[in-house]
Amino acid sequence: METALAKTSQKRQVMFLAILLLLWEAGSEAVRYSIPEETESGYSVGNLAKDLGLRVGELATRGARIHYKGNKELVQLDIKTGNLLLYKKLDREVLCGATEPCILHFQLLLENPVQFFQADLQLTDINDHSPEFPEREMLLKISEGTQPGTVFPLKTAQDFDIGSNTVQNYTISPNSHFHVATHNRGDGRKYPELVLDKALDREERPELSLTLTALDGGAPPRSGTTTVRVVVLDNNDNAPEFLQSLYEVQIPENSSVNSLIIAVSARDLDAGAYGSVVYALFQGDEVTQPFVVDQITGEIRLKRALDFEATPYYNVEIIATDGGGLSGKCTVAIEVVDVNDNAPELTLSTLSSPTPENAPETVVAVFSVSDPDSGDNGRMICSIQNDLPFLLKPTFKNFYTLVTQRKLDRESQAEYNITITVTDLGTPRLKTEHSITVLVSDVNDNAPAFTQTSYTLFVRENNSPALHIGLCRRSRAASVGRCSVPEGPFPGHLVDVSGTGTLSQSYQYEVCLTGGSGTNEFKFLKPIIPNFLPQGADDEVGKTAAFRNSFGFK
Structure with missing residues (x-):
């Protein structure tokens, strides 16, 4: 009979890298399918067995299953036919937001023997959202002495679709004083500006009401509208100007609420009320923004906790308005710096127990690990206790198998309690432990x-x-x-x-x-x-x- 477990001085660890050796037989290229979002559940995406070169009978005999990160069920595998069926309707905007292309990753796991295949499902966008303005009405105060050609920024409409299905153009209701110009931002989004064509006369018409329309590029196009109310004021010669058009700042995601992020500053050469500047957030509802700006000092402070994993950066637009209604605008680019605030996650895919005592290198368990943090905060080490006759082996990307190191002896020990420890490399290091019990089955030895x-x-x-x-x-x-x-x-x-x-x-x-x-x-x-x-x-x-x-x- 073999002796008790051999002692080893060095702890066995397996470094989790971004790209591990692909130890699977089917090759490294993934099978990719593409369907439009909102496709009905039960839709046949494709025949996975055929596309991977597998016989349909192998799916049942080898224990085929679909594995997703975080156990989110997107598709189902019909092991009788090999068809990949859509589990439920998928909303591209919910799953991927503004990310393009929207690709969902999953794996086909064959348990006996262990083999992995990578597959991707790409969701294409359909025009299922209309443009929406953040407010039902915009108020502009414009001096009657303002020269034609002066440009006034307008708030943009939001469209959760992407590509040509998002906002492509802005129009203004017919009038004799203004037209709207549509411009491209660096990220490809469109934004409108109101251009004065003809001087205003407060005595002739003290107020104008215009309809601003945002159109997307769908077929047919969808649209959204808001009202632009123009109040004509007496002369105000100078608009506020910020010292910088772009401010850039970094802030750790664990910064406390009410922390000072940055202070912006604008000046107005006019005197009196026309030279007094008030600051405000320009784009978006203050309820949804995690920041608040002091209207007098221009200090931007944190209103609620940040989360790097949810939103790694913000572009905040600040508007400075003087007492005469003229305004200037700047952008504050806020980068959220990741801190190690997420412990690794372990997902157990399969557990084989009991395990025969006379079978070395038997697969006992298959599991995957993940950590949503970035950099070293998201890199992980997996380990088990030193004094056990088991080994951890990397298999496919973030997957591991737990195997017996040698023959076991049920008469010496009939049960093993194994603790799998997953530790990230951040500061401080966070870890997750998962315990499994392996029973040893007897053979007549x-x-x-x-x-x-x-x-x-x-x-x-x-x-x-x-x-x-x-x-x-x-x-x-x-x-x-x-x-x-x-x-x-x-x-x-x-x-x-x-x-x-x-x-x-x-x-x-x-x-x-x-x-x-x-x-x-x-x-x-x-x-x-x-x-x-x-x-x-x-x-x-x-x-x-x-x-x-x-x-x-x-």
Whole structure:
């Protein structure tokens, strides 16, 4: 029998890298499917078995299953046909937001033997959202002395679609004083500006109401509208100007609420109320923004906690407006710096228990690990206890298999409690532990044996029938086995269970255990000492009903 677990001084660790060796037989290129978002559930995406070059029968015999990160069920595999079926309607905007292309990754896992295949599902956008403005009405205060050609920024409409299905153009209701110009931002989005074509006359028309329309590029196009209310003021010669058009700042994601992020500043050359500047967030509702700006000082502070994993950066637009209604605008680019605030996650895909004791390198468990943090904060190390006969092996990307290092010995240890520890490399280091219990199943690898080669029992004469003569003990290394006597005649004059029970002579008889080979002697001798008690009466005994019936033992 093998000795107890070998000691090792070095802790076995497996470094989780961004790209591991692809130890799967099907190759490294993923099978990719593409469907429009909002496709009905049950839709057949494709035949995965055929596309991977597998026989349909292999799916059931090899324990095929679909695995997703975080156990989100997107598609189902019909193991009878090999078809990949859509589990439910998928909303591209919910799953991917503004990310393009929207690709969902999943794996086909074959358990016996272990093999992985990478597959991707791309969701294409449909025009299912209309442009929406953040406010139902925009207010502009414009001096009657403003020169034609002056440009006034307008708030943009939001469209959750992407590509040509998002906002492509802005129009303004017909009027004699303004037109709207549509411009491209660096990220491809469109934004509108109101251009003064003809000077205003407050005495002639103190207020104008215009309808601004945003159109997307769908077929047919969707649209959204808002009202632009223009209030004509007396002369205000200068608009506020920021010292910088772009401010850039970094802030850790664990910054406390009300932390000062940055202070912006604008100046206005006018005097009095026309030179007094008030600051405000320009784009978006303050309820949805995690920042707040002081309208007097221009200080931008944190209103609620940040989360790098949810939103790694913000572009915040600040508007400065003077007492005459003129305004200037700047952009504050805020980068959220990741901190190690997420512990690694472990997802157990399969667990094989019990495990045969005579099968080295048997796959006991398959699991995957993940950490949403970035950089070293998202790099991980997997390990188990040093004193166990098991190994962790990297298989496919973030997957690992737990295998037996050598043959196990159920008679030495029938159960193992294994703790899988996943630790990231951030500061401070965060870890996750997952415990599994592995049972060892028995195989017939031990022959039965008596604890001694012969037994001598002393019995006094004139005993009653079925007297308890003595005890024998057998080794019980195996989990099964029984005690019996060999076949053959047993002399009736030796033990007469129906008469006096007197032993008339010494006798030697073989007793053996089934389940193995070899024999051991059991001797019956003529009594020589009166009233001598049977030996081994208090010993632990291993005997069976067959043994008792053959000799008349109790």
